[in-house]
Amino acid sequence: MSLPQAKQDATEARLVSITGQGGSGWSKVARDAALERVRSMGLPTRRDEYWKFTKPETLVQVEAPEAALFDGDDAIMFDSVDRLKIVFVDGQYDADASDDLALEGVTIERLSEATQADIHWAKDVYGVLETNGQTPVERPLAALNTAMASDGILMHVTGRVRKPINLIYNHKSTTSDAILHHVIKLERGADLTVLETGPAAARFNKTMEVEIADGAGFHHVRVQGRDHERRAVTHMFARLGAESIFKSFTMTANGVLTRNECVIELTGDDAIAHVAGAAMGDGDFHHDDTVFITHDAERCESRQVFKKVLRNGATGVFQGKILVKAGAQKTDGYQISQSLLLDEDSQFLAKPELEIYADDVVCSHGSTSGAIDEEGLFYLRARGVPKPIATDLLTLAFLAEAVEEVEDEGLREEINAQLVGWLERRRG
Amino acid sequence: MLEITDLHVDLEEETKTILKGVNLSVEAGKVHAIMGPNGSGKSTLSYVLSGRDGYEVTKGAASLDGEDLLEMEPEERAAAGLFLAFQYPVEIPGVGNMTFMRTALNAQRKARGEDEMSAADFLKMVREKAKDLKIDADMLKRPVNVGFSGGEKKRNEILQMAILEPKMCILDETDSGLDVDAMKLVAEGVNALRGAGRGFLVITHYQRLLDHIKPDVVHIMADGRIVKTGGPELALEVENNGYADILAEVA
Numbered sequence: 001m002s003l004p005q006a007k008q009d010a011t012e013a014r015l016v017s018i019t020g021q022g023g024s025g026w027s028k029v030a031r032d033a034a035l036e037r038v039r040s041m042g043l044p045t046r047r048d049e050y051w052k053f054t055k056p057e058t059l060v061q062v063e064a065p066e067a068a069l070f071d072g073d074d075a076i077m078f079d080s081v082d083r084l085k086i087v088f089v090d091g092q093y094d095a096d097a098s099d100d101l102a103l104e105g106v107t108i109e110r111l112s113e114a115t116q117a118d119i120h121w122a123k124d125v126y127g128v129l130e131t132n133g134q135t136p137v138e139r140p141l142a143a144l145n146t147a148m149a150s151d152g153i154l155m156h157v158t159g160r161v162r163k164p165i166n167l168i169y170n171h172k173s174t175t176s177d178a179i180l181h182h183v184i185k186l187e188r189g190a191d192l193t194v195l196e197t198g199p200a201a202a203r204f205n206k207t208m209e210v211e212i213a214d215g216a217g218f219h220h221v222r223v224q225g226r227d228h229e230r231r232a233v234t235h236m237f238a239r240l241g242a243e244s245i246f247k248s249f250t251m252t253a254n255g256v257l258t259r260n261e262c263v264i265e266l267t268g269d270d271a272i273a274h275v276a277g278a279a280m281g282d283g284d285f286h287h288d289d290t291v292f293i294t295h296d297a298e299r300c301e302s303r304q305v306f307k308k309v310l311r312n313g314a315t316g317v318f319q320g321k322i323l324v325k326a327g328a329q330k331t332d333g334y335q336i337s338q339s340l341l342l343d344e345d346s347q348f349l350a351k352p353e354l355e356i357y358a359d360d361v362v363c364s365h366g367s368t369s370g371a372i373d374e375e376g377l378f379y380l381r382a383r384g385v386p387k388p389i390a391t392d393l394l395t396l397a398f399l400a401e402a403v404e405e406v407e408d409e410g411l412r413e414e415i416n417a418q419l420v421g422w423l424e425r426r427r428g
Numbered sequence: 429m430l431e432i433t434d435l436h437v438d439l440e441e442e443t444k445t446i447l448k449g450v451n452l453s454v455e456a457g458k459v460h461a462i463m464g465p466n467g468s469g470k471s472t473l474s475y476v477l478s479g480r481d482g483y484e485v486t487k488g489a490a491s492l493d494g495e496d497l498l499e500m501e502p503e504e505r506a507a508a509g510l511f512l513a514f515q516y517p518v519e520i521p522g523v524g525n526m527t528f529m530r531t532a533l534n535a536q537r538k539a540r541g542e543d544e545m546s547a548a549d550f551l552k553m554v555r556e557k558a559k560d561l562k563i564d565a566d567m568l569k570r571p572v573n574v575g576f577s578g579g580e581k582k583r584n585e586i587l588q589m590a591i592l593e594p595k596m597c598i599l600d601e602t603d604s605g606l607d608v609d610a611m612k613l614v615a616e617g618v619n620a621l622r623g624a625g626r627g628f629l630v631i632t633h634y635q636r637l638l639d640h641i642k643p644d645v646v647h648i649m650a651d652g653r654i655v656k657t658g659g660p661e662l663a664l665e666v667e668n669n670g671y672a673d674i675l676a677e678v679a
Contacts, residue, residue, distance in 0.1 A: 374481070379518035379572075380528070382478050383588060384506035384536035393531065397522025397571075 007042040010060060011140075014043055017062040018148045018179070027115040030127040034146035037131070041140040050137055053317040053349045054259055054288040059141060059233045064177035064203035067229035067256075075421060077197040077223050078414055083166040084108075086153055090171060090201045091178025093151055097168075105159030106192060111152035111181060122154045122183045129209040129237035133263035137292060142235040142261070145207040149181035157190040157216070164193035164219075164411075169200035171227055176201035182208045186216035186244075193408070194218070199225030199255070204232040214241040214268055220248040221411050223418065224255060228284065231257040242268030242297070249406045251415055252279040252287055253422050259288040266293070266300040266328075276305040276405035278415075280395075280422065281314030281346075288317035289337075295328040295358075304335040307402040309395050310346035321353040324361050331356075333363035340398045341371055342391075392423040429627040430454040430477075430596050435488035437469075437476050437652075446472045448652035449488070452629075454596065459628040461638055463663060464649035465671045470631045471515060473649075474600040478512040479505050492596055506532075507539035509595030513585040513602050520572040525584070528572045529554065529591055536592060557590045561617050579610035586617035597621070598629045603637035615640030635667035650675055 003011075015038065044056040058065050086108075087097035093110060101108040114120055127146040133139060153167065167182070178201035186192060190213070200206070212218050224232065232255065238246050252258055264273045279287045293302045308316035318337035339348030350367040372394055380390035396419060403419070406412040430453065437447035446469045454460045464470050476483050477490055479502035490497045497505055520528065534544040545553075558568060561583045573581050582602055589597055599618070603611055618641050622628070630641055638646070638660065646662040647654045650671070655678045656662065666674065 373518075373520075375518045376520045378480055378502065379514065379520065380532070381502035382480075382506060382512055382514075383528070383532035383592065384503050384539065385532050386503045386535060386539075387501070389531065389535065390503075393523055393528075394520070397520060400522040 003042040007045055010045070011038060011043045013062055014060055014144070025115055025117050026120045026123040027126065030123065031147050034127050034130070034143045037134065037143040038140055038147055041134070041138045041143065043140050043144065050290070050319070053319070053351070054257070054286060058231055058257060059203070059205070059259070064175055064201070065231065066174050067171075067202035067227060067231065068174060069171060070199065070225065070227035072226050074226060075418065077418060078166060078195055078411070080414065081164060081410055083164045083195060085166050085168055087168045087170065088151070088178070088180065088200070090173045090176035091150060091180055091204070094170075103161060103163070103165065105161040105190065106155050106157045106165070108165070109154045111149065111154055111183070114154055121156055121185060125183045125185055125209050125211045126181070129211065129239055130207060130235070132239070132265065133235070133237045133292070139235060139261060139263070141205060141233050142207050142237070145179055145181050145205050145235065149179045149207070152181040152183065154182070155184045155192065157184065157186040157192045160191040161193070164195050166195040166197065169196070169198035169204070171199040171201055171225070171230060174202055177203045179205045181206070184208065184210045184218065186210070186212045186218055188213045189215045191217040192219070194220050195411075196220070196222040197225070199227040199230045200232065202230060204230070204234070206232070207235045207237070210236070210238040210246070212238060212240045212244040212246055215243045216241070217245040218247070219407065221406055221415070222248070222250040223415070224250065224252040224258060226254045226422070228254050228256060230255050233259045234261065236262045238263070238273070239265045239267055240271040240273060243270045244268060245271070246273040247405065247407060248275050249402070250277045251418070252277070254280070254282060254285055255287070256284050257286050259290065261290045262292070264293045264302070266295050266297050266302065269297045269299055271297065271300045273300070274303040274305075274405055276402045277307070278399040278402040278419070279308040279316060281308065281310045281316060282426070283312040283314060285310070285314035286317070287315070289320070291320040293322050293333070295322070295324040295331045295333065297328060299330040300328065301332040302334070304337070305402045305405055306337040307399050308339045308348060309342065309398065310339055310348060311342035313345040315346070316348045318348075318350040318352070318367065320351075320365075321355065322363055322365070324356040324358050324363065326357040328358045329360045331358060331361040331363065333361065335365035336401075337367045338398070339369045340395065341369055388427050392427065395423065396420065429456045430490075430492055430629065432490045433488055435476070435490060436486045437472060438484045438486055440482050440484050446483075446652055447476070450652070450654055452647065452654060454627040454629055456627055457624045458644045459622065459630060459641060460645045460647065461630045461632060461643035461663060462647045462649050462654070463632060463635075463666055468649045469652040470649055471600055474512055474598045474631055477598060478502060478510060503535065504539065506592070506594075507536045511589055511592060511594035511597045513589060513597065513599045515601040515604060517573050517581040517585055519574045521574050523572050525568050525570055525572050526554065529588060532588070533591055554591060558587055560620065561587050561590070562613060563587055578605035579607065582606060582610065582614050583617070586614055590617065590621060595625065596627045596629070598631065600631045601633060602630070603632055603634065611637060612640060635663045638663045648674055
């Protein structure tokens with residue numbers, strides 16, 4: 001089936017606008033194949049069902065829309081955490097600001113330096129999980145990323161890594177257009193925590209592929225920065241082996257457009273996958289969480305917890321799906337998406353889906369939108385808590401279920417402190 | 429201390445008058461009780477005094493130590509020393525009980541220009557006061573009133589009262605939903621707070637709470653007015669004869 005001409009043209013225009021890596025060695029095959037995928041799918045338009053609630057134009061158009069830099073005084077995220085820092089500025093690796101890429105239990109390389117090799121472990125993952133994730137729903141911007149990423153980090157994890165690796169994305173150019181692709185492969189029993197922080201660029205397209213072997217654990221905590229005008233489309237592809245664990249939490253404040261896709265395949269028995277998000281949007285803010293979890297093994301648990309606080313006309317989107325394949329017995333699936341609408345101009349659009357082909361499973365899902373609880377608000381005020389503080393307390397309480405998905409206490413406290421800080425600054 | 433004069437109150441949503449000229453004066457150190465049949469306006473009085481939305485004061489005044497209550501936001505009334513023990517304490521999932529109480533206390537202190545209390549001092553104080561009310565560490569840790577039994581919720585109200593040390597306490601049907609033991613515990617908590625400087629307004633349906641919290645003055649409220657005022661014996665009269673006799677007598 002050929003694509004509509006307009007879509008073909010837009011796709012070609014975008015492709016020729018990017019100076020890709022070209023690449024040699026192992027990566028060339030993957031990139032060429034990805035390019036073919038992009039061409040056959042075409043980049044998304046608002047007529048695509050999967051983009052019904054989020055307009056993709058600005059993510060697809062040739063030039064990144066200008067994004068003013070945010071002059072904030074936020075505390076540096078995870079400053080109190082002992083971590084290995086890898087810094088990108090507008091998508092460019094910053095060697096001076098980064099720590100040595102050396103840490104026990106993991107080999108760390110830059111994608112741009114690894115591509116020259118003829119053979120590399122990453123070839124079994126790079127573009128592979130992304131390709132799997134294209135069915136049954138197409139994700140052309142992820143294929144574009146595989147084809148065109150300028151850089152990224154490859155992590156091969158063989159042990160339990162004692163401190164987190166923090167990918168820090170700074171934004172210094174108002175017109176930057178960054179494409180990064182990270183690949184993480186965890187061997188049997190390995191364990192790694194990856195932190196991602198920062199607004200990254202005027203426009204950011206990021207893909208992370210994570211292959212998790214039996215008994216391995218991957219923890220991911222991400223904080224998307226406060227730049228009001230930045231845009232981001234991110235894809236997380238994860239494949240889980242038996243008894244492995246995947247946990248991902250994202251906190252987002254502001255940003256004119258964010259689309260975070262998370263595609264998880266549970267392929268080994270007794271694996272656990274949790275994805276959670278807490279978003280606070282004010283005014284010109286559009287935040288989309290799109291999640292697809294496939295259960296293809298027995299006794300796996302998946303959990304999606306997404307909370308959004310919206311005010312002054314902000315928009316929140318949730319598209320979440322649990323697909324339970326035939327034979328994935330004893331699946332335990334849970335999905336909740338909720339919005340707290342602080343005024344009548346804001347909106348929350350949710351499309352929760354369950355598709356189940358096994359007969360012995362427990363799956364529940366729920367989605368709600370609501371205003372602040374007036375009873376609770378009065379109760380707090382009657383005890384002397386001023387209205388703005390009471391509102392913030394109830395806002396934090398609303399987000400708590402998502403934040404509690406961050407297992408590590410130190411990281412969770414950092415997240416909470418940042419949330420409190422954001423609320424306090426907003427209150428002035 | 430608490431002065432209410434000719435208070436008239438309508439419901440905001442519908443044209444309905446609930447209070448039709450309430451006059452009441454509670455002196456420091458005294459316990460006043462308000463009794464009355466359902467729908468007489470007792471709870472409305474407590475809500476209007478504490479500043480809940482949905483009511484419109486059409487006439488009259490209410491003040492605490494000379495300060496006009498009706499002009500203040502609910503949090504300002506609390507900081508001025510007014511406390512309402514809720515008939516139905518609200519559950520607030522996600523907000524820890526301790527966090528809630530410390531935030532409330534420090535907000536009140538800040539509003540009065542006093543220093544905030546440190547976390548350590550606060551913890552010490554709460555532990556002591558909680559012990560008297562048989563509130564265990566688990567109840568302090570849990571989210572506000574979530575999963576609390578009826579009795580636990582009311583004890584938690586009294587704990588807040590003990591911590592916030594208000595000047596004027598309004599207890600709205602604090603006995604509802606309590607068994608005898610729980611009621612005794614709550615009453616002991618209240619009695620421990622009775623003192624020269626503090627006024628109480630105890631709103632109740634039945635006389636039984638007044639066996640444990642002995643009032644100095646008893647008012648009977650009916651159809652939005654206080655129709656009779658007397659000593660503790662008035663509560664007993666209600667207990668023995670119901671409201672019908674009194675209402676017939678004043679009609």
